Each structure stands twice: as structure tokens, then as C-alpha cells.
Amino acid sequence: MDPSRLKDNKSITGHYSSVDDEDLEDVLDDSEVEELFQQQLPAGVGEGDHRIFIVHPDVKWGSKKQHLTTAELQMAEAVGLVNTLQNWTVVDKIILSTKTPEKKRIFGKGNFQTLTERIRKTPGITAVFVNVERLSALSERELQEAWGVKVFDRYTVVLHIFRCNARTKEAKLQISLAEIPLLRSRLKNEIAHLDQQGGGSRYIMGSGETLMEVQQRLLKERELKIRSALERLRKKRHLLRSQRKLKDFPIVSVMGYTNCGKTTLIKALTGDAGLEPKDQLFATLDVTVHAGRLPSHMTVLYVDTIGFLSQLPHQLIDSFSATLEDVAHSDLLVHVRDVSHPETVNQKVNVLNVLKSLQIPERLMNSIIEVHNKIDLIQEYECPDSDAVPVSALRELGLDELKLRVQETIMKSTGKQTLSLKVQLDSPQLGWLYKEATVQEVDDVGDDCTATVKVIISTAAYGRYRKLFPDT
Numbered sequence: 001m002d003p004s005r006l007k008d009n010k011s012i013t014g015h016y017s018s019v020d021d022e023d024l025e026d027v028l029d030d031s032e033v034e035e036l037f038q039q040q041l042p043a044g045v046g047e048g049d050h051r052i053f054i055v056h057p058d059v060k061w062g063s064k065k066q067h068l069t070t071a072e073l074q075m076a077e078a079v080g081l082v083n084t085l086q087n088w089t090v091v092d093k094i095i096l097s098t099k100t101p102e103k104k105r106i107f108g109k110g111n112f113q114t115l116t117e118r119i120r121k122t123p124g125i126t127a128v129f130v131n132v133e134r135l136s137a138l139s140e141r142e143l144q145e146a147w148g149v150k151v152f153d154r155y156t157v158v159l160h161i162f163r164c165n166a167r168t169k170e171a172k173l174q175i176s177l178a179e180i181p182l183l184r185s186r187l188k189n190e191i192a193h194l195d196q197q198g199g200g201s202r203y204i205m206g207s208g209e210t211l212m213e214v215q216q217r218l219l220k221e222r223e224l225k226i227r228s229a230l231e232r233l234r235k236k237r238h239l240l241r242s243q244r245k246l247k248d249f250p251i252v253s254v255m256g257y258t259n260c261g262k263t264t265l266i267k268a269l270t271g272d273a274g275l276e277p278k279d280q281l282f283a284t285l286d287v288t289v290h291a292g293r294l295p296s297h298m299t300v301l302y303v304d305t306i307g308f309l310s311q312l313p314h315q316l317i318d319s320f321s322a323t324l325e326d327v328a329h330s331d332l333l334v335h336v337r338d339v340s341h342p343e344t345v346n347q348k349v350n351v352l353n354v355l356k357s358l359q360i361p362e363r364l365m366n367s368i369i370e371v372h373n374k375i376d377l378i379q380e381y382e383c384p385d386s387d388a389v390p391v392s393a394l395r396e397l398g399l400d401e402l403k404l405r406v407q408e409t410i411m412k413s414t415g416k417q418t419l420s421l422k423v424q425l426d427s428p429q430l431g432w433l434y435k436e437a438t439v440q441e442v443d444d445v446g447d448d449c450t451a452t453v454k455v456i457i458s459t460a461a462y463g464r465y466r467k468l469f470p471d472t
């Protein structure tokens with residue numbers, strides 16, 4: 001079947017997984033989603049332009065040189081996050097050593113004083129980005145009071161990037177869910193603050209509830225609403241998935257660190273012009289599916305997924321796990337790596353760890369195809385791993401080799417085989433094979449009205465074929 005025709009077939013390629021918004025009209029209406037997606041964070045992240053001062057608290061470990069490189073790379077990643085956002089600029093940055101990040105105070109007294117002076121002296125900054133996964137609500141407030149500007153952590157910044165990139169209902173709901181823990185800790189903090197002034201724990205007149213209890217109840221209700229909406233989407237997705245299974249197209253999930261080139265690769269493999277790769281972190285937030293053809297003419301569906309990030313707050317991953325759940329149902333995983341990136345090895349470890357935490361079946365983990373992308377940026381790239389496939393998605397190099405590897409692995413994992421069958425041309429056999437298997441070649445049309453047909457066929461389909469046409 002021609003893959004370009006497939007693209008129009010919603011039940012197959014449509015976003016079977018993240019689910020296309022059109023498919024969801026009957027499940028969720030726009031106003032419900034928009035209500036849940038309204039900006040809830042009082043942190044001021046989303047308000048206008050930001051001129052950012054980045055502080056990376058660095059925990060000492062390993063040799064001096066080793067740890068310094070890591071800290072610098074982590075700082076570079078933080079700068080990358082800020083630059084992803086339109087209207088955000090980095091004004092200044094500093095790496096400061098710290099003892100343990102778990103301590104109540106992040107910085108020692110001396111360091112903190114130096115930092116405070118420097119921040120106060122830097123003109124025009126609107127916020128400080130402290131590059132830790134999560135600041136406690138208490139430290140956030142203390143730092144904000146000391147520095148007189150907004151203070152963001154990694155969770156807040158990443159969430160904000162997600163929020164800016166969210167397009168579909170499902171992505172929006174997942175983001176709203178990821179905000180709940182933040183809202184909950186902020187609430188605690190606000191109430192503690194009010195309590196100091198003698199307000200938060202008082203009963204609201206006549207209700208029998210304190211202000212804290214009312215707010216907590218509202219938050220719980222919001223969380224339940226989001227979860228129930230997501231559950232409705234999940235059911236719909238399962239339905240679409242079972243429809244796809246009937247068609248029996250193998251699924252190839254393309255995973256990898258953010259910005260490694262997943263979308264570009266799928267675009268190159270499928271020629272799907274609708275895909276938009278971007279030099280941006282988390283450009284893809286929705287799982288979408290695209291049909292492509294292998295050398296044997298077999299059609300496979302490539303699934304484009306959300307990228308990973310080191311120290312991506314795990315609560316954020318939890319919120320997106322429903323989408324990633326589909327990855328576990330693939331026939332094959334392709335792990336794309338940006339080998340031109342200085343942190344490529346750490347990125348690989350990170351991706352594999354996330355995959356482990358998603359409980360991907362053993363057979364899938366063992367058959368991952370590792371793709372080394374962006375080799376055009378390295379002079380005469382020598383692939384250190386003979387099992388990996390070097391490519392340049394952008395320059396379309398190495399793609400034939402990759403397609404062959406995908407084909408070979410898919411044939412193994414799906415139990416498909418290539419067979420040459422003698423077919424009676426005046427019987428419905430050929431039509432049946434076109435429908436239920438992949439016909440590669442029709443040869444040797446003889447005088448006796450027979451032909452040799454080369455097909456890729458699953459064991460189950462071949463069983464049915466033998467039953468239907470026992471005499472051949």
C-alpha cells in the first residue's frame with residue numbers, strides 16, 4: 001500500500017496514540033480542556049519577558065577536572081533551556097559549590113552573601129533560575145525575599161517550556177497534571193505565611209473548613225477532573241490501538257534525548273512533509289505516528305515521541321507516562337543519539353534509565369536499534385559500536401542501511417517471514433495476499449495461469465492462507 005494514502009487514513013496513522021484532537025470531539029470538549037489548562041502557577045513564569053541570572057549549585061564529587069566539566073555542561077544545558085523560550089535571555093550565570101543539595105539551605109553563608117550581592121548589582125534582571133530539580137517552597141520564598149526577584153527551579157522552567165509547546169488536548173492535560181504538586185507545595189507555603197500573621201488556619205465563617213482545607217479540596221477536585229479526562233483519552237487510545245492491530249502494521253517507536261533529531265529522522269524515513277523539526281528543546285510534545293516503507297515494500301508506522309532530558313523532574317515523566325505507555329506496545333524501539341553532542345554518552349545512559357523506569361518489556365529492550373545521528377557534524381565519524389547505525393537525518397545519509405536493519409529486526413520480532421508462493425491467477429488467492437500480507441513481487445506468469453509471488457507474511461496470516469487455499 002502506498003504510504004501517502006495511509007496518511008489520510010485516520011484510524012491508522014492519525015495520532016492513534018496521542019490521539020488526534022478531531023478524534024476526541026466526542027470524548028472531551030475544548031472548553032473543558034481550556035478550563036483545566038488555564039495558567040495556575042502564581043510564580044510569574046509566564047508573564048512577559050525575562051532577563052535571567054542562572055545559578056548552578058554544584059555538588060563536589062570525583063576529581064576536580066571531572067566534576068568541573070560536568071558542572072559546565074549542566075550549566076550549558078540550563079542556558080539551553082532558557083534560550084528555548086522566546087523573550088527570555090540569560091544576563092549572567094555562575095557555578096557555585098554547595099555541600100549537599102538536600103540540606104535545608106542550598107548555599108553556605110559566605111557563598112550566599114557573595115551571590116546576593118552579585119544579583120543585586122546586576123542591573124535589569126527579572127528572575128534567578130536556580131538549576132536544581134525542585135526548590136522547596138520555603139527556600140523559594142526565602143531566596144525571593146533576599147534577592148527581590150522571582151526565583152525558578154528546573155521543574156518550573158521545563159514545565160513552562162512544555163506549556164508553551166503544548167498543542168493537543170492530551171499534552172495540555174498532562175501539563176496541568178504536572179502542575180498539581182507545585183500548586184500543592186505553594187499552597188502550603190502561602191498558608192504557613194498567613195499563619196504567621198494569624199490567618200490561615202482559621203475557620204471560614206459558617207463553612208466548618210479552614211482556608212487551607214478549602215484550597216486543598218479545590219486542588220484535589222482539579223486533580224481528579226484532570227485524571228478522569230486523561231483516563232477517557234486513554235480508553236479512546238486503546239480503542240484506536242486495537243483498530244490498528246487489526247491492520248497489522250508493525251510499530252517502530254523512535255526515542256531519544258531532546259533535540260537529538262527524532263522528528264528529522266522520521267521525516268527523512270517517511271517523506272512526511274507535515275513534520276516540523278526545530279532547533280529547540282521539547283519541540284515535540286505529542287506522540288504522533290507516520291507511515292513509511294521498508295525496502296521490502298512493507299509498511300511500518302514510526303512513532304515520534306517526546307524527548308528526554310537529564311534530571312527531567314520525575315513527576316513530569318509520570319504525567320507523560322500515559323503517552324509513553326504506548327511505547328511498550330511497539331514492535332521495535334529505535335534510540336536516536338546526537339553523537340555530535342559533548343554529553344552524548346551521559347544522554348544515552350539517561351535515556352536507557354528512563355526506558356527502564358517505564359517497564360518496557362525485556363524483548364524490546366534487547367532489540368533496540370541504536371542510531372548515531374548528526375554524523376555530518378563530525379569529520380570522518382568512526383562508529384565505536386559495530387551494532388549502531390551511523391546516519392545523518394538532515395543530509396539523508398545512512399538511511400538505506402537503517403531501513404534494512406529495521407526490516408530485519410521487525411521480521412524477527414513480529415514473526416513475519418518472506419515466502420515464495422505459487423499462486424493460481426484465476427483464483428482469489430492473489431487478491432487475498434494483497435490484502436492480508438505484503439506482496440513484493442509477482443513473477444513467472446506461466447501458460448498455466450500461475451505465478452510465483454514473493455510475500456512477507458505473518459505466521460498467523462500464513463496459517464489462514466493454508467486453510468483457505470489448501471490445495472496450493
Ligand SMILES: Nc1nc2c(ncn2[C@@H]2O[C@H](COP(=O)(O)OP(=O)(O)OP(=O)(O)O)[C@@H](O)[C@H]2O)c(=O)[nH]1
Pocket residue numbers: 256257258259260261262263264265276277278279280281282283284285305306307308373374375376377391392393394395
Ligand atoms: N547537522 C545536523 N542537524 C540535525 C540532524 N538531525 C537533526 N538535526 C537538527 O537538530 C535539531 C533538532 O531536530 P529535531 O528533529 O526537531 O529533534 P527532536 O529529537 O525531534 O527534538 P524534540 O522533539 O525537541 O525532542 C534541528 O535543528 C535539526 O535540523 C543531522 O543529521 N545533522
Ligand SMILES: [Mg+2]
Pocket residue numbers: 262263264277283284304
Ligand atoms: Mg521532535
